Amino acid sequence: MTNYDKKYDANDKYSLRGRVFQKLREDILSGKYKEHEELKEVAIGEELGVSRTPVREAFRQLELEGLIRIVPNKGAYVTGITAKDVKDIYMIRSLLEGLCARLATEKISKEQMEEMEENIYLADFHEEKGHFDQIAELDNRFHDILYEACDSKLLEHTLRDFHRYVLRVRQKTLATNTRGRASNDEHRQIMEAIKAGDAELAEKLANQHMINAYDNMVKNGLKEIYGESTGETEKAE
Amino acid sequence: MTNYDKKYDANDKYSLRGRVFQKLREDILSGKYKEHEELKEVAIGEELGVSRTPVREAFRQLELEGLIRIVPNKGAYVTGITAKDVKDIYMIRSLLEGLCARLATEKISKEQMEEMEENIYLADFHEEKGHFDQIAELDNRFHDILYEACDSKLLEHTLRDFHRYVLRVRQKTLATNTRGRASNDEHRQIMEAIKAGDAELAEKLANQHMINAYDNMVKNGLKEIYGESTGETEKAE
DNA sequence: GCAAGGTATATTGTATACAATTATACGAGG
DNA sequence: CCTCGTATAATTGTATACAATATACCTTGC
Numbered sequence: 001m002t003n004y005d006k007k008y009d010a011n012d013k014y015s016l017r018g019r020v021f022q023k024l025r026e027d028i029l030s031g032k033y034k035e036h037e038e039l040k041e042v043a044i045g046e047e048l049g050v051s052r053t054p055v056r057e058a059f060r061q062l063e064l065e066g067l068i069r070i071v072p073n074k075g076a077y078v079t080g081i082t083a084k085d086v087k088d089i090y091m092i093r094s095l096l097e098g099l100c101a102r103l104a105t106e107k108i109s110k111e112q113m114e115e116m117e118e119n120i121y122l123a124d125f126h127e128e129k130g131h132f133d134q135i136a137e138l139d140n141r142f143h144d145i146l147y148e149a150c151d152s153k154l155l156e157h158t159l160r161d162f163h164r165y166v167l168r169v170r171q172k173t174l175a176t177n178t179r180g181r182a183s184n185d186e187h188r189q190i191m192e193a194i195k196a197g198d199a200e201l202a203e204k205l206a207n208q209h210m211i212n213a214y215d216n217m218v219k220n221g222l223k224e225i226y227g228e229s230t231g232e233t234e235k236a237e
Numbered sequence: 238m239t240n241y242d243k244k245y246d247a248n249d250k251y252s253l254r255g256r257v258f259q260k261l262r263e264d265i266l267s268g269k270y271k272e273h274e275e276l277k278e279v280a281i282g283e284e285l286g287v288s289r290t291p292v293r294e295a296f297r298q299l300e301l302e303g304l305i306r307i308v309p310n311k312g313a314y315v316t317g318i319t320a321k322d323v324k325d326i327y328m329i330r331s332l333l334e335g336l337c338a339r340l341a342t343e344k345i346s347k348e349q350m351e352e353m354e355e356n357i358y359l360a361d362f363h364e365e366k367g368h369f370d371q372i373a374e375l376d377n378r379f380h381d382i383l384y385e386a387c388d389s390k391l392l393e394h395t396l397r398d399f400h401r402y403v404l405r406v407r408q409k410t411l412a413t414n415t416r417g418r419a420s421n422d423e424h425r426q427i428m429e430a431i432k433a434g435d436a437e438l439a440e441k442l443a444n445q446h447m448i449n450a451y452d453n454m455v456k457n458g459l460k461e462i463y464g465e466s467t468g469e470t471e472k473a474e
Numbered sequence: 475g476c477a478a479g480g481t482a483t484a485t486t487g488t489a490t491a492c493a494a495t496t497a498t499a500c501g502a503g504g
Numbered sequence: 505c506c507t508c509g510t511a512t513a514a515t516t517g518t519a520t521a522c523a524a525t526a527t528a529c530c531t532t533g534c
Contacts, residue, residue, distance in 0.1 A: 099332060252487070278515080290490090
């Protein structure tokens with residue numbers, strides 16, 4: 001929750017556990033492992049050429065990140081993400097991204113400001129060309145810059161968690177419609193508010209940016225992907 | 238992050254790992270293990286009468302909860318919590334407790350409403366008697382009820398994390414001053430707003446409740462406990 | 475035929491053995 | 505006397521062996 005010094009992050013890419021953790025996270029977020037799929041320790045271990053020990057430890061971390069659910073003595077299952085979850089996340093993110101933008105207005109560094117401007121410029125370029133992959137990546141990066149700029153390790157970490165969590169859903173919707181342009185326009189407005197030192201405006205714009213992103217997602221088939229129900233929690237098994 | 242069904246929570250109190258996890262968390266939050274203290278796997282294991290395996294797994298979870306920091310090939314250290322961290326947490330909580338109160342206004346059940354009223358009534362009683370321990374417990378419970386009532390597993394979990402995280406600090410300040418009465422009065426106002434169905438008011442009151450709690454904490458020696466600096470991050474070692 | 479119970483099997487939980495890495499202590503050389 | 509390097513000890517990282525638990529299938533009795 002705090003002190004996430006990259007150098008010493010326990011998810012280090014040099015230990016087997018760290019590698020297993022990152023690999024599994026990537027595979028879950030990318031959809032290689034479907035919802036409710038059972039992850040077996042030996043199978044994963046054999047696939048990656050390691051023993052059960054690092055796999056088990058990676059499982060424990062994935063569980064606290066919310067990506068899998070561990071039922072004692074039974075197994076580990078990829079967690080489902082309900083439409084209600086997505087809605088909740090965007091409500092929370094709306095507030096916290098607003099706070100983040102407000103803080104960033106005071107704290108952003110020259111380098112971060114420049115990268116943000118460059119990000120928006122590049123996104124415009126790729127938008128014209130229809131490079132959806134790059135657009136998605138720049139979109140992610142924009143938010144990352146904002147998180148870094150707020151100068152709060154805690155807020156940064158929290159927002160990163162939520163952001164990563166909805167990637168599973170977002171990847172399916174951003175590339176399939178015209179949200180890319182509108183999204184980048186909103187990014188520009190946020191950037192300009194920060195640049196002008198208007199913290200209040202930056203906060204409001206960031207709030208609205210999340211609401212718009214969610215509304216767009218709903219319009220573009222969120223329900224079809226994750227079921228009609230917006231209130232039901234997934235079944236235990 | 239989602240689907241925290243008590244029955245199947247991996248921090249189950251029946252497995253050794255779960256017991257180790259809960260014991261260590263409690264000991265860290267209660268201050269038995271000081272900041273930056275190194276936790277050794279064998280020592281903990283011997284103390285609890287288990288092998289290193291469940292201890293290590295518990296460590297991995299504690300790390301993702303932010304209570305310890307694991308440096309690869311070196312050791313596990315109790316994380317420090319800086320004054321800046323506390324400030325950030327209260328900023329975040331102010332927004333999210335507000336959101337929580339707003340949602341709870343729509344979703345709270347009859348039973349939850351009754352427990353909330355009872356909580357406030359009891360807190361008044363113990364306030365008169367000067368029962369500081371009970372007051373602190375009721376204060377915690379009030380927020381827990383609110384978290385449960387918002388009907389969002391995600392928000393509930395997020396707020397619980399932050400709440401637990403600042404307990405280390407709060408325990409040192411709540412009992413030593415007259416904040417108890419004011420705090421409970423604010424709880425009552427929040428409760429009444431929810432009962433009256435005024436979501437906007439409930440949100441505002443919950444926002445302010447957190448700000449007041451933080452201000453009071455600063456006034457009552459937060460700096461003395463956690464150092465004058467509000468911006469410095471702790472040293473690596 | 476069907477249900478209840480038990481046994482076999484698969485899977486997770488825990489302990490321990492071994493490997494790799496890091497910290498420490500001590501001595502040689504300057 | 506200080507510094508550097510090496511040897512040794514301590515600690516974590518990983519693999520494997522064993523125990524406990526859950527599941528599925530088969531047997532058995534009705």
